[in-house]
Amino acid sequence: xxxxxxxxxxxxxxxxxxxxxxxxxxxxxxxxxxxxxxxxxxxxxxxxxxxxxxxxxxxxxxxxxxxxxxxxxxxxxxxxxxxxxxxxxxxxxxxxxxxxxxxxxxxxxxxxxxxxxxxxxxxxxxxxxxxxxxxxxxxxxxxxxxxxxxxxxxxxxxxxxxxxxxxxxxxxxxxxxxxxxxxxxxxxxxxxxxxxxxxxxxxxxxxxxxxxxxxxxxxxxxxxxxxxxxxxxxxxxxxxxxxxxxxxxxxxxxxxxxxxxxxxxxxxxxxxxxxxxxxxxxxxxxxxxxxxxxxxxxxxxxxxxxxxxxxxxxxxxxxxxxxxxxxxxxxxxxxxxxxxxxxxxxxxxxxxxxxxxxxxxxxxxxxxxxx
Amino acid sequence: xxxxxxxxxxxxxxxxxxxxxxxxxxxxxxxxxxxxxxxxxxxxxxxxxxxxxxxxxxxxxxxxxxxxxxxxxxxxxxxxxxxxxxxxxxxxxxxxxxxxxxxxxxxxxxxxxxxxxxxxxxxxxxxxxxxxxxxxxxxxxxxxxxxxxxxxxxxxxxxxxxxxxxxxxxxxxxxxxxxxxxxxxxxxxxxxxxxxxxxxxxxxxxxxxxxxxxxxxxxxxxxxxxxxxxxxxxxxxxxxxxxxxxxxxxxxxxxxxxxxxxxxxxxxxxxxxxxxxxxxxxxxxxxxxxxxxxxxxxxxxxxxxxxxxxxxxxxxxxxxxxxxxxxxxxxxxxxxxxxxxxxxxxxxxxxxxxxxxxxxxxxxxxxxxxxxxxxxxxxxxxxxxxxxxxxxxxxxxxxxxxxxxxxxxxxxxxxxxxxxxxxxxxxxxxxxxxxxxxxxxxxxxxxxxxxxxxxxxxxxxxxxxxxxxxxxxxxxxxxxxxxxxxxxxxxxxxxxxxxxxxxxxxxxxxxxxxxxxxxxxxxxxxxxxxxxxxxxxxxxxxxxxxxxxxxxxxxxxxxxxxxxxxxxxxxxxxxxxxxxxxxxxxxxxxxxxx
Numbered sequence: 007x008x009x010x011x012x013x014x015x016x017x018x019x020x021x022x023x024x025x026x027x028x029x030x031x032x033x034x035x036x037x038x039x040x041x042x043x044x045x046x047x048x049x050x051x052x053x054x055x056x057x058x059x060x061x062x063x064x065x066x067x068x069x070x071x072x073x074x075x076x077x078x079x080x081x082x083x084x085x086x087x088x089x090x091x092x093x094x095x096x097x098x099x100x101x102x103x104x105x106x107x108x109x110x111x112x113x114x115x116x117x118x119x120x121x122x123x124x125x126x127x128x129x130x131x132x133x134x135x136x137x138x139x140x141x142x143x144x145x146x147x148x149x150x151x152x153x154x155x156x157x158x159x160x161x162x163x164x165x166x167x168x169x170x171x172x173x174x175x176x177x178x179x180x181x182x183x184x185x186x187x188x189x190x191x192x193x194x195x196x197x198x199x200x201x202x203x204x205x206x207x208x209x210x211x212x213x214x215x216x217x218x219x220x221x222x223x224x225x226x227x228x229x230x231x232x233x234x235x236x237x238x239x240x241x242x243x244x245x246x247x248x249x250x251x252x253x254x255x256x257x258x259x260x261x262x263x264x265x266x267x268x269x270x271x272x273x274x275x276x277x278x279x280x281x282x283x284x285x286x287x288x289x290x291x292x293x294x295x296x297x298x299x300x301x302x303x304x305x306x307x308x309x310x311x312x313x314x315x316x317x318x319x320x321x322x323x324x325x326x327x328x329x330x331x332x333x334x335x336x337x338x339x340x341x342x343x344x345x346x347x348x349x350x351x352x353x354x355x356x357x358x359x360x361x362x363x364x365x366x367x368x369x370x371x372x373x374x375x376x377x
Numbered sequence: 378x379x380x381x382x383x384x385x386x387x388x389x390x391x392x393x394x395x396x397x398x399x400x401x402x403x404x405x406x407x408x409x410x411x412x413x414x415x416x417x418x419x420x421x422x423x424x425x426x427x428x429x430x431x432x433x434x435x436x437x438x439x440x441x442x443x444x445x446x447x448x449x450x451x452x453x454x455x456x457x458x459x460x461x462x463x464x465x466x467x468x469x470x471x472x473x474x475x476x477x478x479x480x481x482x483x484x485x486x487x488x489x490x491x492x493x494x495x496x497x498x499x500x501x502x503x504x505x506x507x508x509x510x511x512x513x514x515x516x517x518x519x520x521x522x523x524x525x526x527x528x529x530x531x532x533x534x535x536x537x538x539x540x541x542x543x544x545x546x547x548x549x550x551x552x553x554x555x556x557x558x559x560x561x562x563x564x565x566x567x568x569x570x571x572x573x574x575x576x577x578x579x580x581x582x583x584x585x586x587x588x589x590x591x592x593x594x595x596x597x598x599x600x601x602x603x604x605x606x607x608x609x610x611x612x613x614x615x616x617x618x619x620x621x622x623x624x625x626x627x628x629x630x631x632x633x634x635x636x637x638x639x640x641x642x643x644x645x646x647x648x649x650x651x652x653x654x655x656x657x658x659x660x661x662x663x664x665x666x667x668x669x670x671x672x673x674x675x676x677x678x679x680x681x682x683x684x685x686x687x688x689x690x691x692x693x694x695x696x697x698x699x700x701x702x703x704x705x706x707x708x709x710x711x712x713x714x715x716x717x718x719x720x721x722x723x724x725x726x727x728x729x730x731x732x733x734x735x736x737x738x739x740x741x742x743x744x745x746x747x748x749x750x751x752x753x754x755x756x757x758x759x760x761x762x763x764x765x766x767x768x769x770x771x772x773x774x775x776x777x778x779x780x781x782x783x784x785x786x787x788x789x790x791x792x793x794x795x796x797x798x799x800x801x802x803x804x805x806x807x808x809x810x811x812x813x814x815x816x817x818x819x820x821x822x823x824x825x826x827x828x829x830x831x832x833x834x835x836x837x838x839x840x841x842x843x844x845x846x847x848x849x850x851x852x853x854x855x856x857x858x859x860x861x862x863x864x865x866x867x868x869x870x871x872x873x874x875x876x877x878x879x880x881x882x883x884x885x886x887x888x889x890x891x892x893x894x895x896x897x898x899x900x901x902x903x904x905x906x907x908x909x910x911x912x913x914x915x916x917x918x919x920x921x922x923x924x925x926x927x928x929x930x931x932x933x934x935x936x937x938x939x940x941x942x943x944x945x946x947x948x949x950x951x952x953x954x955x956x957x958x959x960x961x962x963x964x965x966x967x968x969x970x971x
Contacts, residue, residue, distance in 0.1 A: 155883055157885055158885075180834055181834065183835055251836065255836075327830070329879070353833065371833040372833055374861070374876065375830050
């Protein structure tokens with residue numbers, strides 16, 4: 007293998023695939039990143055067997071070939087190089103990669119590319135596609151609500167339901183539920199529903215970045231994996247086996263109180279309240295009165311703080327308590343100027359939506375102060 | 378059978394059965410008489426465990442010649458005049474029964490000289506009847522020789538144990554009084570051998586050393602005087618063992634009320650409760666607790682032997698004892714044996730020297746020194762100043778932070794222990810025990826303040842348990858609700874969990890309930906109402922705490938150590954095992970031969 011590419015491109019590519027390199031593993035090969043020539047490009051790949059990322063970098067390929075190189079060291083070196091041409095030559099005999107960049111010369115002992123796990127690649131003519139912007143926003147609104155508790159595997163994932171013209175993403179951790187719908191670019195004939203690890207979704211959101219092109223989604227049913235094809239990158243992840251709870255039952259069908267309030271103001275009030283609610287429980291009280299909403303936190307040790315917000319309130323007065331972290335999470339993810347809270351009693355779940363945005367909804371369970 | 382009045386000697390012997398149970402009770406009555414007589418020196422001598430001889434000699438005020446005979450009549454006493462006096466008894470004795478009872482079951486020689494008379498009296502009695510009386514020269518005070526105890530009560534004699542056992546009972550009694558009355562010189566001889574000798578200089582520590590030996594005596598912590606409530610002064614003093622000292626039974630818990638040794642299950646429990654979570658399971662503390670309260674607040678006229686008392690405000694006394702003991706124990710803690718308080722200021726040093734010079738009066742040694750400038754003892758085993766409030770009260774954060782020095786995490790050993798560095802050496806922290814302590818205190822303190830926030834579940838979780846577990850869980854449901862966990866029966870052996878305590882919202886409900894239901898019956902019922910919730914909290918904390926074998930990140934370790942520094946009792950887990958071990962720099966240097 008012999009090729010040259012720009013340091014900038016290689017560095018960016020490595021930072022994308024490097025996220026899939028496991029920090030702890032018993033398989034030495036997984037600590038390596040795969041470098042291979044592919045249709046006149048340099049293909050970079052890394053995997054931890056659950057999550058795999060492949061990225062293509064523009065390159066001038068002289069001769070084809072492949073090798074795997076210890077990822078950490080290679081990434082560190084490439085990042086330290088000047089923004090110039092990098093020449094990479096692999097000595098197939100010794101599996102050694104020699105790198106030249108300006109006055110810098112380096113060589114790495116590699117492992118045979120044959121030993122690297124096969125990372126599935128999407129077939130041509132992907133089944134499903136969504137707008138990158140939609141997906142990016144949907145991920146930011148849904149992923150945070152997934153559970154971190156490994157003992158309930160399905161809840162650590164994001165449910166993705168493809169049906170007709172719509173992809174519905176949902177996640178829940180036992181106390182809150184986020185649901186977001188985004189349009190599919192082409193209708194699909196067969197409904198499909200998979201559970202994707204939230205960690206992989208967070209990675210996907212990061213890689214999508216500012217990309218504009220549609221994201222193609224496909225599954226490899228026999229392998230039980232899902233693939234997201236971006237412009238120069240493919241992310242694939244194992245799916246979580248199991249049955250996701252029927253979240254639709256949890257969404258309250260009616261409410262007696264509607265509060266419309268500025269999103270940024272409410273978020274700011276919650277962050278202020280968090281200062282006082284920062285003990286283990288993060289409890290804040292929302293007092294809903296005539297035309298106003300007061301966000302209040304009280305700490306036995308520190309003191310108390312409250313913010314009164316003007317709000318458009320319909321319905322009776324109410325005091326209800328929530329975990330302020332949950333409120334901050336969801337308010338940060340909504341991007342309409344105003345939000346609406348739909349409430350019933352201090353013990354019934356609350357619903358939070360963006361005003362004028364029917365595609366997203368969040369359900370959060372209240373807290374109770376004992377005695 | 379006709380009914381008739383019993384002859385006096387028979388009645389006396391029956392009454393004697395209540396007061397004089399064994400030689401130790403004779404010693405008790407005689408020693409209490411001597412103390413009431415204002416003695417400062419007491420000699421006690423026994424032979425064959427008190428069966429053949431008990432001799433008690435004091436330098437008290439003695440008995441006037443004219444009253445000696447009367448002293449041996451039943452219901453004759455100098456300590457009480459009217460029935461009102463019973464309401465505020467200041468003397469140890471008052472019933473006027475002891476001497477008469479003892480005399481009726483033994484041969485007694487009483488030799489005495491009243492302080493204001495120049496001639497003494499010797500009176501001999503057998504079976505309660507005077508057999509001889511003579512006048513003689515005698516130093517001030519009284520000597521009673523009790524010979525052939527129970528010679529006329531074969532039934533009782535048969536039940537006496539071996540001389541060694543009876544000696545043990547006598548010693549158990551006298552040693553306690555020797556500590557409670559450090560201003561009195563006690564000398565105890567058994568069969569010609571000196572068993573105990575206290576100096577009577579008023580130094581309690583000295584008496585402790587004489588009784589318990591150097592190691593135990595030195596390790597005991599002094600309870601500084603505290604008052605439970607200003608309008609009801611209950612003073613609790615004494616000495617308690619640190620958490621590193623424990624015994625297999627409650628026998629080392631001694632209670633004195635108004636100078637009287639009493640046995641009271643509830644107060645004993647208060648002491649044990651004060652060590653709650655600080656001692657290993659099924660181990661009991663060493664404690665010597667002296668309670669002083671106005672005589673009218675306590676009724677000692679409950680039992681002829683007067684080892685039982687009734688308090689008018691039992692709960693106040695219970696709380697006062699528990700607070701004082703716990704405060705003392707917590708202010709010091711096991712690993713603190715090597716963690717020195719900051720060096721005393723110059724003023725404190727002066728106080729300390731003054732205190733050393735001043736012969737401490739045991740009656741009121743502490744209240745006269747204001748808490749703020751009380752000398753800080755330099756020896757690590759003595760209790761630091763008692764600024765630390767009792768546990769149920771809110772402790773100022775500064776006082777709490779004092780408990781552990783600031784630690785820097787060095788790393789983790791064998792995925793079980795955290796290695797940390799402090800200003801004075803190396804600290805090893807058991808990650809599981811430490812986390813248990815943190816969770817436990819967070820929860821219990823929230824629960825004590827009465828506001829455990831609970832987090833409702835998006836969807837109730839159904840938990841099904843084995844039938845017998847379910848039956849055990851059912852009675853716990855109300856307690857669980859006060860802890861913020863709303864659980865409802867859901868038919869059969871199933872339960873519906875609707876909310877979790879906010880502190881534990883990451884817990885798995887199925888697992889929690891299964892843990893709680895498992896073998897709750899092995900928990901002994903306790904007189905304290907709060908116990909059930911604490912037990913639940915303890916169990917849940919055990920389950921939720923990080924386990925040994927769990928790899929912790931640097932941040933997690935830092936957090937754990939910071940949180941541990943914030944706890945009130947950082948040095949033991951809720952089950953009483955240590956959380957932290959310290960190796961001082963000196964120890965390290967010594968090991969390396971530097």
